[in-house]
Structure formats: structure tokens, C-alpha cells
Amino acid sequence: MMQGGSAMPETVFSLAGYLAMGGWLALVLGIVLDKPLLRDRIAGLWIPLILASAYSVAIAVFWWDAEGSFDSLAGVQQLFTWPWVALAGWVHYLAYDLFIGALMSRRIMEAKINRLVLVPILPLAFMFGPIGFVMAQALLLTRRENNA
Secondary structure, three states: OOOOOOHHHHHHHHHHHHHHHHHHHHHHHHHHOOOHHHHHHHHHHHHHHHHHHHHHHHHHHHHHHOOOOOOOHHHHHHHOOOHHHHHHHHHHHHHHHHHHHHHHHHHHHHOOOOHHHHHHHHHHHHHOHHHHHHHHHHHHHHHHHHHO
């Protein structure tokens, strides 16, 4: 059973984190400077795609030897005791949270809602993805109902 060395997953963890932070910076700059290239292409496509590719490689190489399952909470906990599987799970979060953050931002800006409302939403999307998503959807729904 191959769990991989501990140094390599730590290195990939750090690199993925730096890349994701760069994506969030590109997203914020794209919003503040009204640069769709930064917001939609770099933060909303290219960086999540790189992270998703890293996730795919980690899963393709290390998933098969990992013990655990998705059948129970205990099985999921056991999966995440494998460093590369835990790393893949983390990179999954990084990729999707950034992708959803960029998508939410684009939709809010396209709805002509003041971009300053993204100030409290984006940190929530970064730290607690689903909460930021719920806030953005509530904002968009409220906006649609007020315009109807």
C-alpha cells in the first residue's frame, strides 16, 4: 500500500495553497479594477483548472491503494488518513471554492449589483464555500424580486 512520502504531499499542499491565493488575489483585483480577464479567465478558469488537474493526478495515482470508503463517516475518515487522498480533498476544495467565487462575482457584477457587496461574501466563499454561495444566491434572488 502506497501512502507516499510526507515531504512531497506537504510541498504540493503549499504550492496549491499559493496558487489558490494567487487566484483569489486575481479575483479581487478583477473585481476592483473591473477586469473580466482577471476575474473570469484567470481566477474563474485557469487557476481552478490547474488545481483540478492536480486533484485528478493525485486521485488517479493514489486513490486505488487508500483504505476507506464513502459508505460511512468512519470510512471517509479512514480515507483522509492517507496524505495524498487528504491532499486531493483539500485541492478539490481550493479549486471549487475559487471557481464558485469567480462565478458568483461575475453573476453579481452582471446583475449590476454594487461590487462592494462582494466584500463580505468573498471571504465566506473562500473559508466556508457553501455559506458564501448561499449569500450570493440570496442577494441575486432578492435583486430579481425587487426588479420584478
